[in-house]
Amino acid sequence: MESGTPFFAGLDLGGTFLKYAVGDAQGRIIYKNKKPSRANESQQDVFNVIFDAITDLQEQAVNNSGTLKAVSVGSPGAIDFEHGRLIGATPNISNWENADIRGKIQSRFGLPVWADNDANIMVFAESRQGAAKGCQNVIGATLGTGIGGGILIDGELYRGTCYAGAEIGHMMIVHNGLACNCGGYGCFEQYASAPAMVRHYINLLTEAKKPIPEAVSTVMIFHRAEAGEPEADQAIDITLDYLGTGFAGLVNIFNPEMIVIGGGVADAGDAFIARIKQAIEKKAMKPALQGLKVVRAVLGNDAGFVGCVSLAAEMYLKQN
Amino acid sequence: MESGTPFFAGLDLGGTFLKYAVGDAQGRIIYKNKKPSRANESQQDVFNVIFDAITDLQEQAVNNSGTLKAVSVGSPGAIDFEHGRLIGATPNISNWENADIRGKIQSRFGLPVWADNDANIMVFAESRQGAAKGCQNVIGATLGTGIGGGILIDGELYRGTCYAGAEIGHMMIVHNGLACNCGGYGCFEQYASAPAMVRHYINLLTEAKKPIPEAVSTVMIFHRAEAGEPEADQAIDITLDYLGTGFAGLVNIFNPEMIVIGGGVADAGDAFIARIKQAIEKKAMKPALQGLKVVRAVLGNDAGFVGCVSLAAEMYLKQN
Numbered sequence: 001m002e003s004g005t006p007f008f009a010g011l012d013l014g015g016t017f018l019k020y021a022v023g024d025a026q027g028r029i030i031y032k033n034k035k036p037s038r039a040n041e042s043q044q045d046v047f048n049v050i051f052d053a054i055t056d057l058q059e060q061a062v063n064n065s066g067t068l069k070a071v072s073v074g075s076p077g078a079i080d081f082e083h084g085r086l087i088g089a090t091p092n093i094s095n096w097e098n099a100d101i102r103g104k105i106q107s108r109f110g111l112p113v114w115a116d117n118d119a120n121i122m123v124f125a126e127s128r129q130g131a132a133k134g135c136q137n138v139i140g141a142t143l144g145t146g147i148g149g150g151i152l153i154d155g156e157l158y159r160g161t162c163y164a165g166a167e168i169g170h171m172m173i174v175h176n177g178l179a180c181n182c183g184g185y186g187c188f189e190q191y192a193s194a195p196a197m198v199r200h201y202i203n204l205l206t207e208a209k210k211p212i213p214e215a216v217s218t219v220m221i222f223h224r225a226e227a228g229e230p231e232a233d234q235a236i237d238i239t240l241d242y243l244g245t246g247f248a249g250l251v252n253i254f255n256p257e258m259i260v261i262g263g264g265v266a267d268a269g270d271a272f273i274a275r276i277k278q279a280i281e282k283k284a285m286k287p288a289l290q291g292l293k294v295v296r297a298v299l300g301n302d303a304g305f306v307g308c309v310s311l312a313a314e315m316y317l318k319q320n
Numbered sequence: 321m322e323s324g325t326p327f328f329a330g331l332d333l334g335g336t337f338l339k340y341a342v343g344d345a346q347g348r349i350i351y352k353n354k355k356p357s358r359a360n361e362s363q364q365d366v367f368n369v370i371f372d373a374i375t376d377l378q379e380q381a382v383n384n385s386g387t388l389k390a391v392s393v394g395s396p397g398a399i400d401f402e403h404g405r406l407i408g409a410t411p412n413i414s415n416w417e418n419a420d421i422r423g424k425i426q427s428r429f430g431l432p433v434w435a436d437n438d439a440n441i442m443v444f445a446e447s448r449q450g451a452a453k454g455c456q457n458v459i460g461a462t463l464g465t466g467i468g469g470g471i472l473i474d475g476e477l478y479r480g481t482c483y484a485g486a487e488i489g490h491m492m493i494v495h496n497g498l499a500c501n502c503g504g505y506g507c508f509e510q511y512a513s514a515p516a517m518v519r520h521y522i523n524l525l526t527e528a529k530k531p532i533p534e535a536v537s538t539v540m541i542f543h544r545a546e547a548g549e550p551e552a553d554q555a556i557d558i559t560l561d562y563l564g565t566g567f568a569g570l571v572n573i574f575n576p577e578m579i580v581i582g583g584g585v586a587d588a589g590d591a592f593i594a595r596i597k598q599a600i601e602k603k604a605m606k607p608a609l610q611g612l613k614v615v616r617a618v619l620g621n622d623a624g625f626v627g628c629v630s631l632a633a634e635m636y637l638k639q640n
Binding site for chain 1: 398407408456457469471473478479480481482483484485486487488490491492493494495496497502503504505506511561562565566568569570572573574575576577603604605606607608610611
């Protein structure tokens with residue numbers, strides 16, 4: 001039944017769910033679903049979840065008068081894109097060390113398979129189907145527990161010589177500052193991620209001798225700032241100032257067309273994104289700021305499977 | 321006389337001299353020369369120096385049984401590579417604002433012309449004829465009065481969307497640190513350039529209540545460190561620590577094969593380069609350090625014209 005419309009599978013493997021979808025050569029999604037990823041079980045268990053998902057997607061392709069032609073998987077961790085496998089381990093999926101994503105899926109389904117890091121997939125998705133559509137030089141940043149990054153140069157992902165690049169969260173913006181779990185000191189994500197904003201806020205409350213809530217989130221900080229609490233407002237300003245330092249450095253290096261910002265902190269909304277842009281404009285070089293757009297990612301939680309469907313389609317069509 | 325061996329002209333325009341050379345399609349230099357660049361005179365005067373040099377090179381090409389086929393010029397300032405002209409002004413050449421390098425030379429000689437920023441040309445030269453020959457992903461850094469940068473990705477120069485990228489000296493490594501003439505704060509070059517090392521040294525001498533020499537240079541600091549003066553040694557260590565912070569951030573972003581270091585400070589020698597590598601290894605992420613080479617630029621003052629000859633040859637041969 002190798003006939004009909006060519007379809008492409010995109011799988012977004014996370015610590016809680018495997019989200020997956022099938023789409024056409026233009027990356028349009030025709031079906032999506034999710035399953036628990038069994039991230040704390042054996043490597044084979046995780047692969048079984050992936051296999052079930054691909055079987056589901058193959059059936060969906062046939063039901064839509066087509067055939068599944070290729071698969072792409074986004075995963076946490078450093079990924080050797082050339083060979084489609086993990087380099088080392090990732091804390092989010094317990095037994096995922098050196099997982100041979102391409103090898104395992106290929107030997108089961110006989111389909112071409114690509115795998116890439118989830119932060120790369122996010123910026124790829126935005127460049128193909130989202131906010132950065134048509135852009136050539138893009139910095140993608142996910143502001144959440146850390147700061148994840150993806151870099152698009154001349155329309156293609158830049159992965160680094162051993163696929164270990166694009167770690168914009170580990171550019172150091174405070175010389176010999178806070179120790180980071182990456183082994184460095186003063187990394188961008190230590191000062192401008194969600195936990196950093198929470199830390200700035202708790203520090204300000206402590207200084208002001210105000211009570212510290214049991215659970216502080218960035219959502220709470222944004223709400224309290226709106227309600228007029230000065231410490232919440234100041235915690236946001238401090239975070240914005242660090243975001244300005246980090247992104248301005250990246251602007252001076254990459255002179256990108258666009259910075260696309262996703263992740264939980266970006267959900268604070270467009271006004272917050274506009275303030276990030278102002279913070280960058282205070283510090284970056286004028287020629288590198290020309291025409292720069294700073295925008296919010298639009299694909300949200302769909303970015304993983306949307307990016308993977310587009311990646312599978314592009315890579316397959318390049319080779320066929 | 322459009323016959324014989326094809327030759328290519330490379331011109332390196334500086335604040336004091338125009339250095340220029342002619343070479344073959346493989347970039348081998350067959351003749352080089354230099355003239356005062358008349359950098360403080362009118363724009364036309366500077367172009368006249370360039371015209372004389374190209375006439376000289378045309379004659380050399382003919383004397384070597386060939387023809388000059390294309391010209392490439394390296395210049396200080398931001399350069400619109402697509403149109404071969406300056407973007408704005410540069411302090412090094414007084415009346416060079418918006419100079420139409422390609423237009424002026426083309427209308428005089430009828431030859432194809434390319435122009436690029438001198439820091440870009442330096443890393444290009446090293447990648448084609450020097451220390452980074454054959455490398456695909458390279459960071460070039462010139463440690464001198466400032467920190468100049470060039471970035472090679474997949475074997476080609478990355479210039480940024482409006483040719484304003486690769487300003488690695490203006491990545492910010494000290495959040496809200498020293499004001500930089502670029503408009504930013506805490507830029508890499510404010511802490512790790514030659515004047516920065518001199519400043520660290522003078523601060524240490526002042527703290528130690530030791531006499532401060534009238535003219536301090538990095539050469540003096542390296543000599544005094546070798547002679548066992550603790551403040552000189554410490555000034556070098558402080559500079560190395562900042563170099564570690566800046567380059568480690570770049571390694572985490574680019575995961576390059578190689579960092580090529582040129583400029584006056586690099587003349588301190590291979591032992592200093594080895595210490596820079598150690599400083600980077602202390603702070604960069606392990607996967608991104610894999611296989612990283614940190615080497616001294618080998619072309620020195622010839623890098624400008626050598627890079628331009630190779631650039632002219634490559635661009636010409638791509639189009640013909």
